[in-house]
Structures are given as C-alpha cells and as structure tokens.
Amino acid sequence: MKTDPTFWLLARASGLTAYLLLTLSVLAGLILKSRPFGRAVKAASVMDLHRLLSMLGLASLGVHGTMLLLDRTVHMPVSGLFVPGASPYRPVSVALGVIAAELMALVVVSFSVRKLIGQKRWRLLHWTTYAIFGLATAHGLLAGSDSAQPWARDLYLGAVAAIVFATAWRASYKPSRSAHKARVG
Amino acid sequence: MTYRIVIDGLACSGFGDCADLAPDIFELDSHGKALLRVGTSTDPAVLDAASACPMGAITVEEVPD
Numbered sequence: 001m002k003t004d005p006t007f008w009l010l011a012r013a014s015g016l017t018a019y020l021l022l023t024l025s026v027l028a029g030l031i032l033k034s035r036p037f038g039r040a041v042k043a044a045s046v047m048d049l050h051r052l053l054s055m056l057g058l059a060s061l062g063v064h065g066t067m068l069l070l071d072r073t074v075h076m077p078v079s080g081l082f083v084p085g086a087s088p089y090r091p092v093s094v095a096l097g098v099i100a101a102e103l104m105a106l107v108v109v110s111f112s113v114r115k116l117i118g119q120k121r122w123r124l125l126h127w128t129t130y131a132i133f134g135l136a137t138a139h140g141l142l143a144g145s146d147s148a149q150p151w152a153r154d155l156y157l158g159a160v161a162a163i164v165f166a167t168a169w170r171a172s173y174k175p176s177r178s179a180h181k182a183r184v185g
Numbered sequence: 186m187t188y189r190i191v192i193d194g195l196a197c198s199g200f201g202d203c204a205d206l207a208p209d210i211f212e213l214d215s216h217g218k219a220l221l222r223v224g225t226s227t228d229p230a231v232l233d234a235a236s237a238c239p240m241g242a243i244t245v246e247e248v249p250d
Contacts, residue, residue: 032239033202039233043202044241119199119217175205175237 003072011067012146014060015097016155019140021057022104023159025050026133030166034173054108061101090143097139103132133163187248188231192219196242203234203243210234219243 028050032043068076080087082102084095107129114122137156146152190210199217203210207230212220225248235243 035237039236042241043237043239047239047241114198175202 005073007067007071008073011064011071012144014063014067015140015144016146016152018057018060018064019136019159020155021053021060022133022136023162025053025057026129026163027166028053029129030163030170034166034170036169051111054104058105058108061104065101093139093143096135097143100132100135100139103128103135107132186229187225187227187250188229189225189246189248190221190223190231190235191244191246192221193240193242193244194218196240197238198240198242200239202237202239206237207231207234 028046031037032046032050035041035043065081068074068081069078074087074089076087076089080089080094080098082098084098085091087094087098107125110117110122110125117125137160140152141147141156144152147156197219199213199219201213201217201219203219204213207226207228210222210226210228210231211234212222214220219242231243231245235245
C-alpha cells in the first residue's frame with residue numbers, strides 16, 4: 001500500500017514557509033532601524049509588520065512540527081522536535097532546526113517581557129537572530145529534501161543575500177537630520 | 186511652525202531613536218526611557234523622531250504661531 005504523502009508535503013511546505021517568514025521578519029527588523037523609506041513609512045508600522053511576520057513564522061514552525069509528527073515518511077518522535085539530536089532522521093541537521101526554533105521562540109517571547117528583562121538584555125538577546133537565521137538556513141539546506149532543487153537553492157541564496165545586503169545597509173546607516181537642517185537653514 | 190511634543194511613557198521602550206535624531210529635544214533617562222528637554226520646538230527633526238519611534242510613543246501637534 002502506498003504511503004499518503006500529504007503530511008510529508010505539508011511538512012516541507014510549512015518548513016519553507018517558516019524560513020521565508022523568518023527572512024522577511026529579519027528584513028523588516030533591519031529596515032526598522034535603517035529606514036530606507038524615511039518618513040514615508042512609520043517605524044511603528046514596520047514594527048507591527050516585524051512582529052506579525054515573526055509570530056506567523058512561529059505558527060508555521062508549529063505546523064511544520066505537527067506535520068512531521070503525523071507523517072509516516074521519517075517517523076519523527078515528539079522528542080525529536082524538542083531535543084536536539086533526538087531525531088532518527090538526519091539527527092544533526094534536524095538538531096540545527098530544533099535549536100533555531102527554540103531560540104526563535106525565545107526571541108519572539110522576549111518582546112513581551114522586554115520591560116522585565118531590561119532593554120539592554122533584550123537587545124543582546126535579539127542579536128541571536130543572526131544565529132537563528134544561520135541555523136535555519138543550514139537546517140533547510142541539510143535536512144530539507146528539496147535542497148537539491150534549483151528553486152530551493154535560489155530561495156536560500158536569495159534569502160542569505162537579502163539579509164547580508166540589509167545588514168550592510170543597516171551597519172552603514174547613521175541617524176541624521178542633516179536633510180532637515182539644510183532645508184531649514 | 187511650532188510643534189508640541191508628547192511622549193507616551195507607557196509605550197516608550199527605550200529604543201533611543203528619538204535622542205539620536207533630535208538630541209536637542211529628547212534625552213534618555215538612566216533606564217533608557219525618553220525624556221523631553223523642551224515641551225515645544227520649531228525644529229522639524231521632531232517629526233523625524235516621531236516617525237522613527239518603533240513604538241509610536243511620540244505625538245507631535247502643530248501649534249499655530
């Protein structure tokens with residue numbers, strides 16, 4: 001009897017969706033500070049989008065894990081989703097995804113308790129986003145069964161290029177009001 | 186044009202963008218929260234600061250001269 005591929009297909013699709021949402025959320029976070037659109041786009045709106053994308057990313061991760069549990073292709077135990085290395089399927093590659101997902105959940109939740117932990121600690125914790133993105137990329141490439149496909153490689157390459165570009169832009173951005181000063185004289 | 190500035194202390198999370206963009210008008214306290222140096226200003230940089238606040242904690246009203 002042929003195995004129903006529905007859950008396996010959904011697991012792959014939700015994993016890629018979560019990766020895409022993570023990438024877009026990081027981009028929104030970087031734009032929040034570098035403000036390439038100036039006053040035309042309010043930072044508070046970008047912040048709302050940043051938070052929405054990260055929460056949708058977490059939700060997609062929830063779907064990703066649930067579909068892996070329901071699927072009969074890789075026989076994923078519940079522990080494999082939460083304990084790095086406990087997956088019988090590509091244990092190291094899956095562990096990278098588990099660590100990335102747990103760190104991502106921590107960073108997303110930290111926003112709600114930032115006043116409790118303090119702005120400085122919250123900012124420090126937010127830097128782990130780069131580790132999350134790196135781990136998620138490695139997990140997708142090494143554990144994903146679509147990684148050999150040209151479209152999947154393009155997706156990962158595009159995501160990494162976008163984050164590198166936006167980070168470089170953010171690093172070179174210096175808050176300035178020189179345009180106003182020049183106009184006002 | 187004169188601008189009246191109000192900071193929502195509950196919304197402010199200490200990102201500090203306002204003090205970066207308009208240091209003559211905003212400063213940060215020891216907890217990193219934004220404080221006003223002045224109540225009103227004619228400097229359009231306040232509009233930048235309000236727009237740049239990630240929490241939308243700064244309100245700017247135009248006051249007729």
